[in-house]
Amino acid sequence: MAEQEQGNNIPKVYNPQSFEKKWYKFWEDNKFFHAEVDKRKKPYSMVIPPPNVTGQLHMGHALDNTLQDILIRYHRMQGYNTCWIPGCDHAGIATQAKVEGKLREEGTTRYELGREKFLERVWEWKHKFGDRIMYQLRSLGSSLDWDRERFTMDEGCSRAVREVFVSLYEEGLIYQGTRITNWCPDCNTAISDIEVEHVTEQGHLWHLRYQVEGTDQYVEIATTRPETIFGDTGVAVHPDDERYKDLVGKTLILPIVNRRIPLFADEYVDPKFGTGAVKVTPAHDPNDFEMGQRHHLEEIKVIGNTGKMLAGAGKYEGMDRYECRKALVKELEETGVLVSVEEHEHAVGHCSRCHSTIEPLVSKQWFVKMDSLAKPAIEAVKSGKIQFVPERFTKIYINWLENIRDWCISRQLWWGHRIPAWYCDDCGETSVSRTDLTECPHCHSKHIHQDEDVLDTWFSSGLWPFETFGWPEQTEELRQFYPTATLVTGYDIIFFWVARMVMMGLKFGKDIPFHHVFIHGLVRDSQGRKMSKSLGNGIDPVEVIDKYGADTLRFMLITGNTPGNDMRFYWERVESARNFANKLWNASRYMLMNLEGFDRNFKPVKSDYTLADRWILSRYARTVRDVTENLDKFELGEAGRMIEDFIWNEFCDWYIELTKARLYDKENPRAKNTALYVLSYVLERTLRLLHPFMPFITEEIWQKVPHDESVRSIMISDWPAGDEGCINDDIEAQMTAIMETIKTVRNLRAEVGAAPGKHSEVMLNFTAEELRPVFAEHQSYLTTLAAAEPVTLLAAGAAKPENAMTGVVQGVEIYLPLKGLIDVEKETARLQKEREKLQKEIGRLEKKLSNEGFLKKAPAQVVAGEREKLQGYQEKCASVESRMQDLAKL
């Protein structure tokens, strides 16, 4: 066997570090990721959800991109013209906050730097993290078309943004308005409704009394925010509220400030809440703002952009809003205005970025009218043109769009797409333009200045599926790859992103942006908590890749959970995925070692195939069919699990074991060649099945395994066609009978504590005679795998031997003669337990089979199945009983 030794040059242990980088470079250098427009091929395109350049990728991105890469690789192998666009998102507010944080550490601010210098710093940041992100995506194995990499603030995207903004403006769908908006005092900008997180907090309800002018009567109001009293310009009650009927129209004296304010009636007020009278502060509350509009109340702004009190707050001017509240409550108490305080739980809005409390403020902002955009977006999903997977997210999407309000798109930030609007200092006109203006189009004055604000990040992300293909140019790419096939993303950005892409896609791309929205959940830590920086429980995907390999991480991420649900990260699960990779590695190693010096061109004829060969071919064909079906249903985890199951539990545990006799038999090279042929046939095709899931290890092995030499990489090989002709129920049934028999013998031997290496006789009796020739021919299987020697096939109708352990499988009774090795007492107790169990089952089935309803209504097939089952149990029970009798004799 010396010549065998030299072939053993494959490392014994799976070591992903030794080949992952190499293969990625090979793929990339050969442009296997790149797609050219090719009208002859069916397109399958995706755009990456562009990661924010705020930092590096986390585990959620790893999951997101693994799912996409599986879909892309699968379709590429199926012959589609696949294009997957990479890129990053500038993530305005988030990135700006990061860079500002860094400046703070350096002891400076963006205001000190100035706009231009500040933006330079952000671009530096962008390059640093953008590069890191692209490195991470490569490490993961993502087969992205790097020649088409984009950034939401590159030239093309900027053009697209401007085109969309101007068209919407021209259509009247974008307007500027002075409105109450959600203001984050820390980020110092307006934010949209969905950027506000509502948190229920324990607060107070302060009851205050306002004097009715010219009387000693008081009206008691209740408020959660006493500091806004300085901005009060009215008090409202419900029109039908009897308590206040006589007072409507009267004037009240606002305490502290001593302003005269009207008491009026408005339907909005809920008479059951508080005292039924509401202080109205139009400048600082959205509802009050609306009431103020209806009743022409003055808006008095008393809290500033940074959360400090303004001049209207009198002596409290300059004080922080919460300090002011504290001091003011004290004053109200001292002056007798405060009647009572109650505990009150209420929802308070917080900035989703920095978590400070939102201050509703009146300011001039740009808005997008949503109604006409939302309608087609709802319709596209309702009609099924766009499908959510899993389906339940449809409802969430539709419900949101049906209740949508106008979208505030301007941000008082510096990092982002500058709003293409210019104001003329001379004539006062506002001009919106596709090109940068240097003079006022109305009065030709040169004294114009551009709007200082930038657009909400999601305004540009919403254009991603078509701007990345060259829109607004009508490019060939756009024609071939738009609409994209599938969008893969987390459920957390359905509103932020998915909905906006659908609206913008329909409006400007003239079609839906994608056919499927494949939603996944969050990756949490082992305790189910969200991974976050502040908790310090985040795990860097690259750390996992460095330790265990990208294939391991990928496989771990996509198995063990169902689409749309959150999953937990466990190192144990990583190890388990690694073990699978190692198993595959070693199975391949076994084959490759044996392949040394053997004829790779050998082709067996039909009669060469053994039962095991035909069985594994049948199982393989079935696996191809099932895996393909599941991939088409987006059941990626299930598909992955099936491949693992096939490789480990069928190919390795049974088939490889059964080939050993042939491979080690030097006398019969033809048998050995046949085994090797089937081994490599199945392995090579199984690698292809697994490739989308574990691209690196499959390539590394595939390159060594016999394959079509005209194909240079597994990633561009064909997806295995399910050769359903190989699926053979009879063969599988025969093999199953043998495998079950082997398991039973192993069981029996373990029960009696037979020495592992010691072969012993096994006698078989057939209740299904057709199995006899199968066993006759394959006795060696039982010898190899169950230490059964000799295997004695009892004549039909033979009595069961005495003093033997008995086992029953479908069609076969198995006897293991006892050679005085057993503990009689222990065995008897065990048998009694088993008999009870069987009797219980028999009772259940007898009851079922004597139930007339069942006999009448259940399909005949099912009834027959139950009868068969019952018979099986009865036989088994009888054999248990006879064994007990035998035991008694010992």
Added chain:
RNA sequence: GGGGUUAUAGCUCAGUUGGUUAGAGUGUCUCGUUGACAUCGAGGAGGUCACAGAUUCGAAUUCUGUUAACCCCACCA
């Protein structure tokens, strides 16, 4: 206030149109290393499928209600 998800073995989760003795991984226990793999193999123990009803010949699976946990949406001061 509305909507959703989840509840199955010690732990993490499968269980797709109702018919299984309810599965896997991991952990645990017993046994086993002379050629693929101890990152392994063989075997065992371990579950009243949250609870209560209903539909059905038959329910982990369908329906109703209850409980618990989590999440999303929401302008009640």
